[in-house]
Amino acid sequence: MKQNGTELGYNSKVEGDVVVTKADAVINWVRSHSVWPMPMGLACCAIELMGASASRFDIARFGMEVMRFSPRQSDCMIVAGTVTYKMAPAVRRIYDQMAEPKWVVAMGACASTGGMYRSYATMQGVDHVVPVDVYISGCPPRPEALLDGMMRLQEKIRTEHSSRELLGGREEQMKLRA
Amino acid sequence: MSAGEGVDSGPATGTGELLDSLGPRFEGLEPRPTTDHPATRCRAEFIRPLLKTLRDEYGYLMLMDVTAVDWDEESPRFTVFYHLLNPKTAQYARVSVDCLDDDEPEVPSVVSLFAAAEWHERETYDMFGIRFTDHPDLRRILMWEGYPYFPLRKEFPLAGIETELPDSEVGEATEAKVLPAPMMGGPFVAQSGQPMSASEPRGRDESWTEHHHRPEDFDALEGPEQPETLEDRSGDKPRIED
Numbered sequence: 001m002k003q004n005g006t007e008l009g010y011n012s013k014v015e016g017d018v019v020v021t022k023a024d025a026v027i028n029w030v031r032s033h034s035v036w037p038m039p040m041g042l043a044c045c046a047i048e049l050m051g052a053s054a055s056r057f058d059i060a061r062f063g064m065e066v067m068r069f070s071p072r073q074s075d076c077m078i079v080a081g082t083v084t085y086k087m088a089p090a091v092r093r094i095y096d097q098m099a100e101p102k103w104v105v106a107m108g109a110c111a112s113t114g115g116m117y118r119s120y121a122t123m124q125g126v127d128h129v130v131p132v133d134v135y136i137s138g139c140p141p142r143p144e145a146l147l148d149g150m151m152r153l154q155e156k157i158r159t160e161h162s163s164r165e166l167l168g169g170r171e172e173q174m175k176l177r178a
Numbered sequence: 179m180s181a182g183e184g185v186d187s188g189p190a191t192g193t194g195e196l197l198d199s200l201g202p203r204f205e206g207l208e209p210r211p212t213t214d215h216p217a218t219r220c221r222a223e224f225i226r227p228l229l230k231t232l233r234d235e236y237g238y239l240m241l242m243d244v245t246a247v248d249w250d251e252e253s254p255r256f257t258v259f260y261h262l263l264n265p266k267t268a269q270y271a272r273v274s275v276d277c278l279d280d281d282e283p284e285v286p287s288v289v290s291l292f293a294a295a296e297w298h299e300r301e302t303y304d305m306f307g308i309r310f311t312d313h314p315d316l317r318r319i320l321m322w323e324g325y326p327y328f329p330l331r332k333e334f335p336l337a338g339i340e341t342e343l344p345d346s347e348v349g350e351a352t353e354a355k356v357l358p359a360p361m362m363g364g365p366f367v368a369q370s371g372q373p374m375s376a377s378e379p380r381g382r383d384e385s386w387t388e389h390h391h392r393p394e395d396f397d398a399l400e401g402p403e404q405p406e407t408l409e410d411r412s413g414d415k416p417r418i419e420d
Contacts, residue, residue, distance in 0.1 A: 085356050086322045089345030092352060118359040120329050120338025121321070128354040 023163035031075075031101065032157040033063040035150070038074035038098065040091060043081025045108040045140040052143035062150055071097040076153065077130070080140075082110040083123045092129040101165075103157070105149055106132045109139045192216040196236075196271065204228050210274055215261075217272040222285055225275050229260065229291050238262035238271055241288070244298035246306045250332040255280040256308055260288070277308060287313040305330035337361050 039049055053059045053067060068074040071094045083091060095104065106126050109115030112135040114124035126132060133156055136149040193209045193216040201207050204224045210217035220228050232238040240263040247257045254276040262271045277283030287310035288295045299310040300319040307328035310316055317323060322344035327334055337358035343349035 086320075086344055088354065089343055089348040092348045093345075114359060118361055119336060120327075120334070120356075120359065122359065123354075124357070124359055129348065129352045 024161060025158075027162035027166070028158045028160055031162065032154040034066075035062070035064045035076045035103070035153070035157075036066045036068050036074045037064055037076045037078050037105075037150075038069070038071055038094070039067050040077050040079045040094065041081060042079070042083060042087060043108075043110060043140075045080035045111070048140045048143055048146060049078060049080045049107065052146045057143040057147060059147065059150070062147070062154065064150060071095070072099065074098060075101060076103045076105060078105045078107050078146075079111040079126045079130075079132075080107040082115065082117055083126045083129075084121050085123050086121075088123045088126070088129050091126060095130045101160075101162070103133045103153055104130050105134045105136065105153060107136045107146060107149070108141050109137065112137070115139060192269070193218065200228070200231065203231070210272070212272065215270040215272050217274070219274050219276065222275050222278065225260075225273070226286055226288060226291065228273065229262070229288050232262055232271060232273075233291060236271075237264040237266055238269075239265055241292035241294045241298070242270070244288075244295055244302055246302050246308055246330075248306060248330065248332045253280055254278060256283040256306060258285045258302065258308060283308040284311055285309075286311050287316075289313055304328070307331065 039046065041049060051057060053065060059065055064076075071077075075098060077091075077095055077098065079091065095102070104126070106112045110117060110122070111126045112132075114122050116139070118124075123129070134149045134153045136145055138145050141149070193212060196216045197207060197209055197218060200218070204220065204227070206221040206224070207228070208219045210219050229238075229241075241260065242263050243259070243261040245259050247259065249255055249257065256277040258275045258277065260273045260275075262273070263269070264271070275285055277285055283306070285308060287299055289299065289310075290312070296314070297319060299313055300315070300317060302308055303310060303313075303316055304318040304320050305328060318325065321329065324344065326341060327339055329338075335358065337360070338356065340358060341356045343352075343354055343356060349355065
């Protein structure tokens with residue numbers, strides 16, 4: 001299994017009982033395969049989100065079936081639906097309550113850009129209040145699109161400098177992100 | 179629209195019959211032009227007794243809707259509408275009340291007669307700023323408490339007006355604001371070459387996305403910058419490829 005140039009596979013004939021790899025690769029591998037999503041269902045996209053987690057599309061194949069309705073127990077907020085200005089502060093506060101590391105997926109046109117709701121009441125994209133990692137197009141996106149987006153999130157997680165972020169402290173982390 | 183014109187023209191609406199029996203009891207009851215259901219205009223002070231009579235004696239047990247119309251320049255500017263249903267005869271009735279004050283419109287609440295009116299009146303207050311006196315809990319229902327505008331009033335632009343987020347802490351942390359929505363290319367803005375009829379809703383693009391002139395503006399433009407901006411525009415506008 002080749003990922004970002006790091007050999008994750010293990011060949012016992014060559015290596016005996018020892019596995020040599022990078023800390024980043026291990027941490028990212030663990031993180032990307034057990035994303036616990038927090039369904040921020042605000043509109044019809046949430047129905048497709050439910051479809052994605054049911055048997056036909058089976059988001060469990062990617063280790064994401066544990067949808068948690070508590071921000072304390074989840075690490076990926078899937079914003080599925082229209083974010084009104086009245087709701088936006090609540091979305092931000094729930095995001096703030098999630099433990100690090102955390103990611104945000106803007107599912108569908110509304111969460112990404114406001115979609116068809118060009119009006120006084122709708123925030124034109126949830127990225128005005130929370131940092132978004134993956135945008136998924138569609139109105140609403142089909143479950144396959146959501147799964148594709150989540151796989152891209154996994155790819156993104158695998159490129160992160162996790163060990164430096166874990167060991168290097170907050171300041172360096174902020175430098176890395178800047 | 180003057181009262182009496184067009185009353186009961188076309189299909190029989192029953193306005194006449196309803197008014198014949200109610201007219202003597204409520205002063206100032208007038209027929210409204212209508213094409214479907216009986217419709218009357220009522221003075222604000224009589225709205226509660228009138229709805230009570232309709233409910234208790236005429237079988238209009240159900241309040242289907244309360245809403246309002248902003249007539250813009252006209253006076254009275256705001257008219258509140260009540261839609262009632264008689265479930266036995268499946269007959270609707272429409273009652274309207276003009277708000278006497280154009281700046282601070284006010285109408286008596288009918289929550290004491292119809293519990294259903296509570297949220298309808300809150301919504302009407304939220305969108306039009308019409309105060310319903312004696313309402314038990316007249317707060318905004320769709321927009322947040324403290325929002326400074328009434329969005330369905332005619333002077334309010336569809337795109338919205340810049341203001342602060344409902345939560346000032348989040349607003350400070352994210353530097354996010356309530357901003358006018360981009361209207362360009364949206365569903366309510368006429369595209370060039372696709373004229374809209376006067377009756378269609380439309381929004382003026384007051385957004386940050388409109389950096390470029392519309393084609394009709396170039397006729398009025400003078401000076402050397404004209405070709406430059408024309409070129410700029412061509413790259414940025416979404417177009418339908420043939």
